[in-house]
Amino acid sequence: MSRGVIPLRRPSVFKRIFFLARPYWLLLLFSLLLSLVASLFSGSVAWLVKPVLDHIFLEKNYRYLDILPLIVIGIFSLRGLSAFFQAYLMRLAALRFVNDLRYRLYQKILRLPLKEVSAETSGRLVSRVINDTTALEPVLGDMFRTLMLEGLTVITLVAVALYRRFDLALLALTVFPAVAIGARKLGTKARKARKLGQQEIAEVTHQVTESLQGLREVKVYLQEDFLVGRFRQKLEGYLRYLLRVTKYREGARLLVDLMTGLGGALVFTYGGHLVIRGAITPGDFFSVLTAILMIFSPLRRISRAYTGLYDASAALERVEEVLAYPEEKGGPKKASAPQExxxxxxxxxxxxxxxxxxxxxxxxxxxxxxxxxxxxxxxxxxxxxxxxxxxxxxxxxxxxxxxxxxxxxxxxxxxxxxxxxxxxxxxxxxxxxxxxxxxxxxxxxxxxxxxxxxxxxxxxxxxxxxxxxxxxxxxxxxxxxxxxxxxxxxxxxxxxxxxxxxxxxxxxxxxxxxxxxxxxxxxxxxxxxxxxxxxxxxxx
Missing domain, CATH: 3.40.50.300 (P-loop containing nucleotide triphosphate hydrolases)
Structure with a gap:
């Protein structure tokens, strides 16, 4: 098919997906609010470490131990409910997004000039309507949900850590740039591998469609083994690209784990000396430590989601390519039965x-x-x-x-x-x-x-x-x-x-x-x- 006009500098994948997801802005807004609520409850866990340690245990105010379990249960219950409804709304938006996108693609294909459709195989077009949109489904349902929920959680925990002890928190956060840069590079590589994989699965879909349409010829010319062998080769090619994607995704996770260990070690070393010198209380130290260690778990999920988002952008490009094709056009006049x-x-x-x-x-x-x-x-x-x-x-x-x-x-x-x-x-x-x-x-x-x-x-x-x-x-x-x-x-x-x-x-x-x-x-x-x-x- 002839390509639609695509600018050299394209908007980021975030902007392009949000543009397509505009009809679902109300669901996304409620999800964002619920993410904020859930992140505040996550931050409250790190916040509570100081009063619990300093005022209950060190100052021996043990009477508060009776209500502490209820507070903890309340925090985690409310956070869980907020996360549950946030996930449900994001999933609802994702399913509607994919269904509507498939509808738009199908509608677009039926309205394309036959010259354009004839230049492409039916299997590859089916792959764009089914496989590529399926690859986009996790974007809103999982990746955006993770970025919203865990992103706000990281911001809340960073705020708690900075409030408790600015220099100690800042020291731990020095590993963040390495995580951001590494995740971006790995995400770009995952996107390229995914694009090649989507092209390979389109070829697989095309061969299945073609074989079923010509099944009589396949049987009469005894070509079953040949086609099965070729199909196996295409599947192996698709498998190789998926393994590359997995390697880059898990590489991002490994990077976060390494930075988590480094960040925790810095907090232990510097924070321990501050406690020994009496510059901070044990409550401040463990509050900052808890916040920092809690940050890296959502940060790992954010890194994985970010890499997955760039991975899915390959499918998005193939979908946008079809949506950019010019449709058939007619003139302004009404045709009537021929007289001449x-x-x-x-x-x-x-x-x-x-x-x-x-x-x-x-x-x-x-x-x-x-x-x-x-x-x-x-x-x-x-x-x-x-x-x-x-x-x-x-x-x-x-x-x-x-x-x-x-x-x-x-x-x-x-x-x-x-x-x-x-x-x-x-x-x-x-x-x-x-x-x-x-x-x-x-x-x-x-x-x-x-x-x-x-x-x-x-x-x-x-x-x-x-x-x-x-x-x-x-x-x-x-x-x-x-x-x-x-x-x-x-x-x-x-x-x-x-x-x-x-x-x-x-x-x-x-x-x-x-x-x-x-x-x-x-x-x-x-x-x-x-x-x-x-x-x-x-x-x-």
Whole structure:
């Protein structure tokens, strides 16, 4: 696919995710407030160390020991409740975020020009909708939650430590820059490894999709072992990238553990000398020590979340890439049924820049209400030519006119509403027979759907299906014969009742009996319509 325009200096991953998460700001705000409450209760634990040690034990005010357990239980209970509701709200925001993002991606893909979609494989597009968005789910649900909750906890504990003894706390905090710099570098490496891993899993998804679509060919050419071997190689490649991500994540955790030991050692050494000299009380010393040691546990989680956030940014880039693609565009005019007809005026077309032209200087007039046949061998460009009429593609040069107006000046919806297509490659959806026919006109009544099926000579075999019109066809309708699938496609076109009809090798793969039935249905469908028939031979 062609790339969307992406600036050289992109906003940080935090800003980009918050931009996408704007619809959930209220949930995020309540989560932030609950994080603040939970962090205050965490800080109160370190704060209580001094009064407990100095006033209860050293000054022997043992009467307070009766209420101390209740205070501790209250602090941890309230902190736990705050953290619980904060996690629930963040999880709710994360699930909605991912669902809405998948909806936007699916909507975007359906509105992309066919030229762009054709340049990408279905497996890779599925990977972006499913795998990449799944990789983003922990961002709000876990990583942002950790950064909010543990970040505020660190700030609270630092404030307690600085208040108790400024120089002692400052000494311990000298290890913080090493943690921040190390986490950033490891996060960048994790992001690069994750991006390569996402590309690898997209290839895995593509191979599974491709193998299922071509399963008959795989079996008849005995290629199971070859494909299994190639699939194994792709999985091993994905595994290697995941191990790299794990190495960088756990490296960040190891860095925090090392700095925790160093920070604690500094507090013990310097703080112990201050207590011996009488510069601070044991309560001050242990209050600062408790705060510092409590800091490093959330700091470890923050470092891990920060690395994971950069890891997830690789998936975010792939999602943003799809969202940045330009959508199909039409003009301001409403298209109506042809009165004069269609005209191809010096039309040239090629699929990509630099390739040879598939169509060269095509001049053709298709009168309204008439049948025009395009006959020629495979690869002559017949299907390409008719795909320009509904603007699946636009001419590279020249123009196509409907009643004297360039097709690009019409609204896409109004133009395509005029066109019905019956091709050799019938697409039936994993839905009921009724829903597949009604795809041509979702507003049609059941009686109209059945009438269209009768006109297409499909009603008789539909009635013989297990649930009649309510029978689920399965993937691509493979439980029907070629002639039956073709007649359902004709019924769908009849129901749409388009003034312009395109028949692209509609009977090329049918046996003689099925072809006769389909030909009768097509004759009914073609009456009074501007029809373009594509065939390999005149007899068709």
């Amino acid at each position: 007809g269609l005209v191809f005026d010096h039309v040239y077309f090629r699929y990509r820049e630099g390739e040879d032209f598939v169509l060269q200087d095509v001049n053709l007039k298709i009168p309204a209400g008439q049948v025009v046949a395009l006959v020629g061998p495979s690869g002559a460009g017949k299907s390409t030519l008719v795909s320009l009429i509904p603007r699946f593609y636009d001419p590279s040069r020249g123009k196509i006119l409907l009643d004297g107006t360039d097709l690009r000046e019409f609204e896409l919806g109004s133009l395509r509403a005029l066109i019905g297509i019956v091709s050799q490659d019938i697409v039936l959806f994993n839905a009921t027979v009724y829903e597949n026919i009604a795809f041509g006109n979702p507003k049609a009544s059941r009686e109209e759907v059945i009438a269209a099926a009768r006109l297409a000579y499909a009603h008789e075999f539909i009635e013989q299906l297990p649930q009649g019109y309510d029978t689920v066809l399965g993937h691509k309708g493979f439980n029907l014969s070629g002639g039956q699938r073709q007649r359902l496609a004709i019924a769908r076109a009849i129901l749409k009742n388009p003034p312009i009809l395109i028949l692209d090798e509609a009977t090329s793969h049918l046996d003689a009996v099925s072809e006769q039935k389909v030909q009768k249905a097509l004759e009914r469908l073609m009456r009074g319509r501007t029809t373009i028939v594509i065939a390999h031979r005149l007899s068709t």
